[in-house]
Amino acid sequence: MTSSTKFENYFHVFRDIIRAMHSSTSLKEVLNVVVTKSADVLDAKGALLRILNKETNQFDVRAAWGLGERYLSKGPVTTEKLLSDPTELHKVKIITDIWHAPRVEYPQEAWNEGIRMMIDVPLAVKEQMVGLIRIYITEQRGFTDDELDFIITVAEQCACIIQRVQLMENQQARFDHLASQMDKMSSLGRMAAGIAHEINNPLAGILLYSSNMSKKVSPESSLGEGLNIIIQETQRCKTIIQGLLEFARDREPQMVLANVNDIMEKALGIVDNEFRLRHVTKNVQLAGGMITTMLDGNQIEQVFINLLLNAVHAVEGNGIVTVKSAVDLEQEKVRVEISDNGCGVAENDIKKIFEPFYSTKNKGTGLGLAVSYGIVKNHQGDIRVFSMPGKITRFTVELPIRTQNFNTRGDHESAQHPGP
Amino acid sequence: MKALSILVLDDESVICDACRLVLGEKGHAVDHRLTGKSGLLAIERGTYDLILLDMKLPDMDGMEILKTVREKVPAACVIVMTGYSTMSNALQAMKLGAADYLAKPFTDDELVEAVEKLFAYQ
Numbered sequence: 020m021t022s023s024t025k026f027e028n029y030f031h032v033f034r035d036i037i038r039a040m041h042s043s044t045s046l047k048e049v050l051n052v053v054v055t056k057s058a059d060v061l062d063a064k065g066a067l068l069r070i071l072n073k074e075t076n077q078f079d080v081r082a083a084w085g086l087g088e089r090y091l092s093k094g095p096v097t098t099e100k101l102l103s104d105p106t107e108l109h110k111v112k113i114i115t116d117i118w119h120a121p122r123v124e125y126p127q128e129a130w131n132e133g134i135r136m137m138i139d140v141p142l143a144v145k146e147q148m149v150g151l152i153r154i155y156i157t158e159q160r161g162f163t164d165d166e167l168d169f170i171i172t173v174a175e176q177c178a179c180i181i182q183r184v185q186l187m188e189n190q191q192a193r194f195d196h197l198a199s200q201m202d203k204m205s206s207l208g209r210m211a212a213g214i215a216h217e218i219n220n221p222l223a224g225i226l227l228y229s230s231n232m233s234k235k236v237s238p239e240s241s242l243g244e245g246l247n248i249i250i251q252e253t254q255r256c257k258t259i260i261q262g263l264l265e266f267a268r269d270r271e272p273q274m275v276l277a278n279v280n281d282i283m284e285k286a287l288g289i290v291d292n293e294f295r296l297r298h299v300t301k302n303v304q305l306a307g308g309m310i311t312t313m314l315d316g317n318q319i320e321q322v323f324i325n326l327l328l329n330a331v332h333a334v335e336g337n338g339i340v341t342v343k344s345a346v347d348l349e350q351e352k353v354r355v356e357i358s359d360n361g362c363g364v365a366e367n368d369i370k371k372i373f374e375p376f377y378s379t380k381n382k383g384t385g386l387g388l389a390v391s392y393g394i395v396k397n398h399q400g401d402i403r404v405f406s407m408p409g410k411i412t413r414f415t416v417e418l419p420i421r422t423q424n425f426n427t428r429g430d431h432e433s434a435q436h437p438g439p
Numbered sequence: 440m441k442a443l444s445i446l447v448l449d450d451e452s453v454i455c456d457a458c459r460l461v462l463g464e465k466g467h468a469v470d471h472r473l474t475g476k477s478g479l480l481a482i483e484r485g486t487y488d489l490i491l492l493d494m495k496l497p498d499m500d501g502m503e504i505l506k507t508v509r510e511k512v513p514a515a516c517v518i519v520m521t522g523y524s525t526m527s528n529a530l531q532a533m534k535l536g537a538a539d540y541l542a543k544p545f546t547d548d549e550l551v552e553a554v555e556k557l558f559a560y561q
Contacts (some may be wrong), residue, residue, distance in 0.1 A: 216495070219522030222452045222544035230546035231464075239520035250546070257544055 027170050032056040036173060046184045050082035054152065057140075057170060058084055061162075063154045064134060067091075070142075070150040070181060078151060086155065090128050108148055111167050112139040115159060129344050133157050140170050142178035142436030149181050177223045196405070212265040219262060226253045262386040272315035272397050279353050279418065280309040280344055282316055286323035287342070293331050302341040310346050312353055313421040318394045322402075325387040326357045333361030335414060351420045352400075356413055372404055440558055444486060447471040448504070449480035449493035449520065454543075457498070458491060460545040462554065474498025482508055487515050489554065492537075494521035502535060509536040516557050520545075 039052040050068050058066035065085025069078035083091055114120045114137040117129055123137065134155045142150035152174060233246035283305060294301055330340040343356045364372060364379075369375045373392040378385035395402040400418040405411075445467050447458045455471035462469050470485070472478040475496040482490060490508060494501030501519065508517055519532040522543040529540040539553050 216522045219543040220454065223520075223522070224451070224453035224457055224544075226544040226546055227454070227461060228549065230548065231457070231461050234547075253544060 025165070028060060029165070032060045033169070033173070036176065040176065040180050046181065049084065049180055050177075050374065051084070054082045054084040054171060057152060057173055057372055058154055060169065061138070061154055061156070061166060063138075064132070064157045066152060066154045068142075068152050068402065069178075071148060075329075081150070087132055090132050105209055108141055108143045108146065109171075110141070111171060112141075114138075114139065115161065120378060129155070138170070140160075140174045142174050142181060144178050144182045149178055149185075152177070155156070159335070187393045202275060215260040215263045218256070222253055222256055222260075225248075226250065226257075229253065259386075262390065272318055272394070274313040274315060274421075276311045277314050277316045277319075278309050278311045279314070279319065280305045282320050283323055283342060283355060286320050286327060289324055290327045293328060297331055297334075297338070299331050299334055299338040299340055302339055304342070305344045306346055308346065309344060310353060310420055311422075312418060313423065314398055314418060315394075319398070319418070322391040322394050322416060323355070323357070325391045326416070329387065329414075330357055330359035330412070334359050335361065346420075347417075348420075353420060355416045357416075358411055360411060360414035362405040363410065363412045364404065365408060369404060369406060373402070378403070440555060443488040443554070443558060445469045445489045445491065445554070446478070446485065446487045447491045448475070448496070449491070450474065450496050452495075454493070454520075458550065461550055465551055465554075467554075471555060475504050479504060479507060482512055482515065487512075489516045489518065489557070491518050491541075493519055494519055496530070502531065505532060505535045505537060512531045518553055518557070 036052055039049045046387075054068050055068040058064070063085070065083065067080060067084075067086060068082040070081045071077075072079045080091065105208065112122075114123060117123050117126045117134065117137060120126075120137075122139065123129065131135070132155070134157060136156040136159055138154040138156065140152040140154070141148055145221055152170075154170070171407060229246050229249040233243060233250060236243045236246065238244075238247070283303075287301070287303065293299075327340065327342075331338070334340065339360050341356075341358045343358075345354045345356075346352075347354055368377075368379065373388050374385075377389075392402055395416055395418070398418055402413045402417075405413045405415070443462075445458075445462055447455045447469060449455050449471070450459075450473050450538075452471075452473060455473070459469040459471060470481065470487075472481050474477055475498045478490075478492075478496075480545075481487075492501055492504060496504070501521070504518065505517055508515060516538045517536065518539045518541060519529075519537040520541045520543055521528060529542075532540060538557050541549065
């Protein structure tokens with residue numbers, strides 16, 4: 020092949036790959052074009068494209084061309100073998116001795132396929148390896164700089180598109196999760212409000228009659244005891260329903276400038292009794308110079324009380340509940356953390372922890388955290404949980420620093436960082 | 440405390456009956472109506488000291504009834520009852536002139552206390 024036809028050949032292959040990248044929305048199609056064309060242009064037997072699976076930390080085969088089923092059925096490749104030398108991240112590795120190269124895992128199978136030589140082309144973006152193209156050659160030969168340049172350029176383009184698609188897939192997954200979460204929360208809330216209203220009427224009848232009757236019998240009699248139980252249980256239903264309504268009510272926070280430290284002090288005062296009754300130690304480290312921000316003090320207090328009570332109820336003997344607050348000027352947030360050394364949250368439960376009706380407590384309604392979640396989201400804030408069961412469980416509430424209401428953000432930045 | 444003439448306006452007859460039982464035992468005369476229309480008619484014709492008003496009736500909105508009562512029979516006290524107990528609901532009712540607020544479900548003691556508090560000095 021003359022050098023000009025060779026160049027033309029490269030050009031066509033390159034054009035095909037770029038075209039696939041731009042016209043196709045499916046990553047699979049692009050990868051298929053990449054393996055087919057790169058094997059073709061190097062007169063190779065076949066090629067294999069692997070992409071790093073971040074969850075398993077293994078390279079999964081995502082596209083293959085020209086190789087037998089027997090060879091392809093071999094499992095994924097572990098990262099250690101391929102990432103052993105980070106300095107070779109952007110270099111093509113030519114393997115001439117397939118029997119003794121540590122990164123060739125199945126030399127016998129490769130030999131049986133007629134393979135005598137391999138070329139590994141890393142797919143790297145910056146310092147991150149996202150995948151690898153391996154090209155299989157049936158005879159020992161040398162490669163020109165043009166050939167290697169070509170293959171590196173293809174790999175660079177390919178790595179970029181893989182990263183772009185992965186980013187899009189991540190965003191899509193995140194969005195889908197959020198959307199379904201919001202949907203679930205709001206429809207549950209609406210349903211709950213309807214049910215709550217319908218149930219309160221019959222409960223009113225039960226409570227009025229039972230409380231009236233209980234006065235007409237001796238409290239020690241079995242009838243009196245029974246009536247008292249009916250009254251108590253009805254009151255319990257009332258509490259549950261109030262929680263439900265609280266959750267369902269999508270009320271706008273009444274924003275005023277307030278200091279989360281003050282609110283936390285108030286919340287700690289309210290649950291103080293619970294701490295003493297259960298002999299739980301309090302470790303309070305509130306940030307000095309806390310910045311005031313727009314928030315609904317009552318709602319945020321409710322969030323803090325919920326989190327504090329959860330923490331107190333999670334710890335047993337020698338329990339410690341730690342409360343911290345901090346200002347993050349860089350991210351324009353105030354942060355409050357409530358952690359405990361109690362039983363913790365199992366990994367499977369973490370995802371469901373903010374869903375309504377989800378509870379691990381015997382007498383829990385499963386609404387405390389759901390209500391808290393709603394309140395913090397209405398403040399355009401964030402609530403997160405981290406848990407290592409038996410060691411530490413930490414709830415973090417972050418609220419944006421605002422000196423004005425959300426819709427009139429105005430010049431709050433200059434108010435925050437006064438000029439020199 | 441003097442005996443009162445009370446009208447319970449609620450579409451649930453079990454609640455009307457229960458209120459009649461509890462307040463009747465305290466010596467008050469209790470009537471009831473199940474719809475907004477018949478309730479308003481009774482209020483205009485009768486002379487009630489107190490109206491126990493459910494905020495959600497099948498034919499009329501409780502707030503509307505409350506407004507009409509305040510206009511036409513300003514002497515009558517109104518205690519609002521509702522199963523959808525939210526603070527903003529209560530506030531709105533109080534602004535419209537309700538004397539007190541009972542969140543369903545409530546006990547007999549809560550009912551009697553709410554009524555007696557209003558008429559303690561009469």
